[in-house]
Amino acid sequence: MMNLFNNKTMKNFHKLFAIAVLTVITFSCVEDDDFSIPDTAAVDIEAPANLIDMSAVIGLIGQSQTGTVTFENNEQFIEGYVISSDEAGNFFEExxxxxxxxxxxxxxxxLIDNSPLFTTYAPGQRIYVKLDGLTAGLSNGVPVLGLNGSGVIEKIAPSQQTEVILRDSEIFDIVPTPVTGPSEFTTAKLLTLIQLPEAQFTDGDISANRTFAAEPTDQFDGVRFIQTCGDFFAAPIRLETSTFSDFKALRLPNGSGSITAILQRDFRDDFFVLSVNSPEDFNFDPNTRCNFDIVACGTVANAGTNTLLFENFETQSTGAAAMPAGWTNFQEEGTETWEVYTATGANASLGKSVNCGSFRSGDASTVAWLITPQFDFDAQTGEVFSFETSNSFADGSSMEVLFSNDWDGTTAGIATASWEPMADPVVVSDSEAFGNWVFSENVSLDCVTGTGAIAFRYIGSGDAGTDGTYELDNISLTSN
Structure with missing residues (x-):
């Protein structure tokens, strides 16, 4: 019989056979990996027997001397509803x-060492988190759950994920909590879904045509500012967007409307901030901006040559309520008033100045008015108004500058008069060093008509953690 295979042919055959065997083994390994992925399908489940309140877990953090609490061998669960989504990249492994x-x-x-999570946990989905082996604590000012690490709370490993987190198949419609502005931001609302019904991005952000988080100065997060439509004087609200989000390069939406977001704290735990799941959380009318009734005549370079009013409080009694001739000093709420004081050193007054603050007052609320005499703004032209302000950790309190041309001059009439915010004066910010005095700029009132008065209104909540003091001096009104 003829030998059909010589030695060279046999060697090639052996090589081909080896390659074929290796290929089968390789593809078998891939199939094994696929089959090793755990089944994460949601199923109908009954609520675990040992449920404890989420607020109780947060309370344990506050009671702990170390700031953390670890759960061991207790078979306890907390129930929660998912409100975050990493589909648009604004959240990561949380x-x-x-x-x-x-x-x-x-x-x-x-905290979960896995991404993406939106394919497993949908917004509105009910889950149960098994606390056994987990550690709860604060991270960047908000409560977190994870694994106990070396001085930090670490993420739950993917291999533990399905054991720790039980998913119900039922998905609910989450109803965001309506809030009118930053004064309603509290620690009780942290990491919950809220909604600002009427808000817009500030004129500064819109006029600069800014993106969510793609400006050259944006690092890790882009910070943009939101203004509520109900209160001209409300502090701007910070919106933080990750520079890794899919929508970072989108321009901020113009117009105004509602914003649905999660209330958080910034990285250093200095401010409340908002985070959205996607741009769809902005329901804006692009053709409508907030409509504020304000006095805005602009600013001018110099004051006028004719003095209508100048008050530096030097003739007033230190420690007493400020009562210059023709002025009104009124306590609408609380026990604090605009009071004359003197101070030296790093936080010096300007001779005699006035201040108002509700820190440690014990009052549930503080509203104090200091109102100028009334002036006929039709009797002259070119009116210019100015003053100086300082603060001692103003924090959550505020000072507003208002104008009214229908106030009757009585304390009883203050509440019924129309008081419009003056948009142009500069009032010292809480971030300003407490020893500095800030000039208001020369504020024109040339567009004002009729008889009117100007008011300085202090508002505080009585919360020792958020209230502070405003100082005021050198109030001037001039004309041509």
Missing amino acids: LIIQDAIQNPTAGIKV
């Missing part, structure tokens, strides 16, 4: 849940 679909009392962040 799941934010709140304790109810409506009117929540607590929220917490679950």
Whole structure:
């Protein structure tokens, strides 16, 4: 019989056979990897027997001397509803849940070393988190759940994910909590879904045509500022967007409308901030901006040559309520008033000055008015108004400058008069060094008509953690 295979042919055949065997082994390995992925399908489940309130977990953090609490061998769970989504890239390896679909009392962040999470946990989905082996604590000012690390709370490993987090198949419609502005931001609302019904991005951000987080100065997060439509004087609200988000390069939407967002704290735990899941959380009318009734005549380079009013309080008694001739000093709420004081050193007054502050007052609310005499703004032209302000940790309190041309001059008439915000004066900011005095700029009132008065209104909440003091001096009104 003829030998059909010589030695060279046999060697090639052996090589081909080896390659074929290796190929089968390789593809078998791939198939094994695929089959090793855990089944994460949601199923109908009964609530675990040992449920504890999410707020109780947060309370344990506050009671702990170390700032953390570790749960061991207790088989306890917390129930939560997912409110975050990493589909648009604005969240990463974290799941934010709140304790109810409506009117929540607590929220917490679950750290998971896995991404994406939106394919497994949908917004509105009910989950149960097994606390056994987890550690709860504060990170950047918000409560988190994860694993106990070396001085930090670490992320839950993917291999533990399905054991720690049980998913219900039912998905609910989360009802965001309506808030009118930053004065309603509280720690109780942290990591919950809120909604500003009427808001817009500030004129500065819109006029600069800024993106969400793609400006050259944006690092890690882009910070943009939101203004509520209900209160001209409300502090701007910070919106933080990750520079890794899919929508970072989109321009900020013009117009105004509602914003649905998660209330958080910034990285250094200095401010409340908002974070959105996607641009769809902005329901804006692009053709409508907030409509404020304000006095805005602009500013001018110099004051006028004719003095209508100048008050530096040097003739007033130190420690007493400021009562210059023709002025009105009125306590609308609380026990604090605009009072004459002197101070030296790093936080010096300007001779005698006046201040108002509700820090440690014990009052539930503080509203104090200091109102100028009334002037006929038709009797002359070119009116210019100015003053100087300083603050001693103003924090959550505020000072507003208002104008009214229908106030009757009585304390009883203050509440019924129309007081319009003056948009142009510069009032010292809380971030200003407490020893500095800030000039208001020369504020024109040339567009004002009729008889009117100007008011300085201090507002504080009585909260020792958020209230402070404003100082005021050198109030001037001139004309041509």
